[in-house]
Amino acid sequence: MPRMVLQEILNMKDNEQKVDLLAIDDISEKLSEIVDWAIRIKNDDEALYDFKPLDGMSVGSIYEKPSTRTRVSFEVGVNRLGGQPITLLSGDLQLGKSETIADTASVLSRYLDCITYRCFGHDDVMELAKHSTIPVINALSDLHHPCQAAADMMTIVENSDRVNGHVAWVGDGNNVLHDLALGCAILGLDIKFATPVGFEPDPDIIMRAQKIAERSGSKIEGCNSAEDAVTDAGVIYTDVFVSMGEEHLDGKMSSFDGFQVNEELVAKADESYIFMHCLPAHRGDEVTDGVIDSQNSVVFDQAENRMWAQMSILTLLCNEAAWQTYWELR
Ligand code: CP
Ligand code: NVA
Numbered sequence: 001m002p003r004m005v006l007q008e009i010l011n012m013k014d015n016e017q018k019v020d021l022l023a024i025d026d027i028s029e030k031l032s033e034i035v036d037w038a039i040r041i042k043n044d045d046e047a048l049y050d051f052k053p054l055d056g057m058s059v060g061s062i063y064e065k066p067s068t069r070t071r072v073s074f075e076v077g078v079n080r081l082g083g084q085p086i087t088l089l090s091g092d093l094q095l096g097k098s099e100t101i102a103d104t105a106s107v108l109s110r111y112l113d114c115i116t117y118r119c120f121g122h123d124d125v126m127e128l129a130k131h132s133t134i135p136v137i138n139a140l141s142d143l144h145h146p147c148q149a150a151a152d153m154m155t156i157v158e159n160s161d162r163v164n165g166h167v168a169w170v171g172d173g174n175n176v177l178h179d180l181a182l183g184c185a186i187l188g189l190d191i192k193f194a195t196p197v198g199f200e201p202d203p204d205i206i207m208r209a210q211k212i213a214e215r216s217g218s219k220i221e222g223c224n225s226a227e228d229a230v231t232d233a234g235v236i237y238t239d240v241f242v243s244m245g246e247e248h249l250d251g252k253m254s255s256f257d258g259f260q261v262n263e264e265l266v267a268k269a270d271e272s273y274i275f276m277h278c279l280p281a282h283r284g285d286e287v288t289d290g291v292i293d294s295q296n297s298v299v300f301d302q303a304e305n306r307m308w309a310q311m312s313i314l315t316l317l318c319n320e321a322a323w324q325t326y327w328e329l330r
Helices: 003-011 024-042 045-050 069-080 101-111 122-131 146-158 175-187 203-216 226-230 252-256 299-318 320-329
Strands: 058-063 084-089 114-118 136-138 167-170 191-194 220-223 235-238 274-277
Touching (some): 024 203, 024 299, 058 069, 058 101, 069 114, 069 299, 101 114, 101 122, 114 299, 122 136, 136 146, 136 299, 146 175, 146 299, 167 175, 167 226, 175 203, 191 226, 203 220, 274 299, 299 320
Parallel strands (some): 058 084, 058 114, 114 136, 167 235, 191 220, 235 274
């Protein structure tokens, strides 16, 4: 990209109206472009060196739960976009001890250009967004994981030439499934999820996905049989059976007999299926080594794509003019 054009892009910052990303359907209309933009920047070596749309900006990331992928991909992604990443571990903050979420939001809005927040209850990230004057990105709550879904959609699009069949989810009806279902609905992909009885996803979120699917023409279906879900699937996706914050639920694991993604189960899928997992994986529980280490597994591409998808989202939310201009130029 010519430098003069880049300079013009960098001078155009328009943050008059902030957009928050609390669930993936907050950016429904842009999701397809966000994915395409992420794929383009991933494959554009020149842009990696010259495109700095977050120049002069700071992005703060609050973590109340551990993280490997989200933390590192945000830190590296913000840095590559020319911004300053600031990781804020909850143990070091006043938040949750002597200061409210609302006051924290007001204060951080005076220093930062964007906040990412990994929290327990989804209400907490909603409260932070309500009182912030800058964009807030949900970096995982008990109900939603939109950054994961953006990377998941990117990974499915990247593999579209070998995906012949629906997306099958096998496991817990959790935060990752919620945004995966919404993401599939937005992009017009069929999804069939299998969960044990009593561990179905939130019905209101599934209804939201089904409403979106009515417009995009996709099917969002649930069942309680792993075999039903994976038969003829083009994508098989699973996640841990016990999420962060649920460790106290004694005996939850025992409800997942028959929901392990193993060699016998995946044999029912389309032969060129891709295996996906948001990671971290509990090998031997929800997935066997044989499946996650197979040729069909794209889990490490998926992990890498967290960074590219988040770079696309950050640029859109923090400097839409640069996002738009880069998009039009490429
Ligand atoms: N998938 C994901 O969010 O991973 P981390 O918990 O390591 O951030
Ligand atoms: N469902 C998991 C996802 C981890 C990335 C959790 O919330 O712990």
